[in-house]
Amino acid sequence: DVVMTQTPPSLSVAIGQSVSISCKSSQSLVYSDGKTYLHWLLQSPGQSPKLLIYQVSNLGSGVPDRFSGTGSQKDFTLKISRVEAEDLGVYYCVQATHFPLTFGSGTKLEIK
């Protein structure tokens, strides 16, 4: 199974700061079609998860462009520029290239 290692486990940031979350996979996430099925989700407190970024760098519907994703092969990063209060919650990366699909363990973002 592909292991997704997500760091840091938690972050505390002030409004307006920028943060980055890392997600590393134990295998390349490039599928046979050439695409990389690495996605980022946010689970706000008490809510269902919501898609932020799909296929490494594509913004989900309605997601502000303060969020951006980069990376390739086995190393991926989610960046949040100018953090806002509504960004608090747990961020997960998930790979959908290889079955079984696997999630990172999550990064909890708190607002100072």
Added chain:
Amino acid sequence: EVQLVESGGGLVQPGRSLKLSCAASGFTFSNYYMAWVRQAPKKGLEWVATISTSGSRTYYPDSVKGRFTISRDNAKSSLYLQMNSLKSEDTATYYCARHGMGFDYWGQGVMVTVSS
């Protein structure tokens, strides 16, 4: 507006069965792979099952393979999860998710508690 509404959760004894349903609306259900994802209390997300558009292909992790069955009825825009031989470690909130560009839409989740 895309909506996914789960139902069928509850308290069940170990070894018993339960069937979850997910009613989809706001999109052409038959065009999308669908998935179930669960979250144990205070834990992270765990993928449970995925089904192809026609239902001909299904995928499971080892933790539920042979016990859980995902299915769909495209005429009713509905997704199902039949859970047999339930164990205490299956206790979780179960989410129905559209497996489109990423897991792009999620239901509100339904709680399943396996306990005697």
